[in-house]
Amino acid sequence: MNEHQETTAKRCLNGAYDGTLAFPAIVAALIDAGFEGYDVDYRRGLATYFLPSGEALALTTPKSPTPVAAVFRGDAILEGIRAAQSDAPGYTYAGFCEQVKAAGCAGYFVSFLGKRVVYFGRTGEIHVEHFPQ
Numbered sequence: 001m002n003e004h005q006e007t008t009a010k011r012c013l014n015g016a017y018d019g020t021l022a023f024p025a026i027v028a029a030l031i032d033a034g035f036e037g038y039d040v041d042y043r044r045g046l047a048t049y050f051l052p053s054g055e056a057l058a059l060t061t062p063k064s065p066t067p068v069a070a071v072f073r074g075d076a077i078l079e080g081i082r083a084a085q086s087d088a089p090g091y092t093y094a095g096f097c098e099q100v101k102a103a104g105c106a107g108y109f110v111s112f113l114g115k116r117v118v119y120f121g122r123t124g125e126i127h128v129e130h131f132p133q
Contacts, residue, residue, distance in 0.1 A: 001055045008033040009049040009057050016093040017062055023084065027131075031112050039109035042068050042101050064097060069104040072121030076103035081119075081129055 008029055015021025021029070030038065030049065038049040040061065048058045080099040083091050100119065108119040115131040 001051060001057055005033045005035070005049075005051070006057055009035070009038075009047075010059060013047050013059050013061070019092055022087065027110070027112065036113055037109060037111045039107060040097075041107040042097065043106055061097075062094065064094075064101065066098045066101045068101050068106045068122060070122060072104035072123070072125035074103075074125070074127045076100075077105050077119055077127055081127075085132065 012021060012026040012029055016023075016026060034051055035049050036052050038047060040047045042064070045061050045063065046058050047061050048056050050056050077100050080096050080103070082088075084093075084096050104121045104125070105119050106122050108117050110117045117129045117131075119127045119129070
């Protein structure tokens with residue numbers, strides 16, 4: 001992994017949390033840097049960015065007081081996704097993370113190749129969200 005790729009991943013993670021980068025801009029920047037996807041693990045507090053070569057960069061995410069709920073509530077997770085997609089008033093990525101964790105989302109992975117995000121719960125429940133066309 002080169003310095004540009006590491007810098008891009010860090011910039012995207014920070015931009016998500018500080019509100020300076022929206023999901024489409026993050027996806028574009030990571031693809032341009034050569035990544036094929038990334039995952040966010042709420043239980044471990046990590047975001048990991050993957051290259052096609054198998055190399056990966058794990059970055060620590062900001063600490064959060066909200067534990068991952070035991071029950072996966074797909075409706076509440078979908079509500080958070082729709083708020084993010086519409087850039088609803090008051091939306092923040094940090095707030096989204098808190099909302100979906102409280103709804104039982106243990107993490108998600110983003111596949112640029114598959115053009116989708118898969119959200120998963122502690123007991124294997126999933127919600128698949130395809131990239132908007």
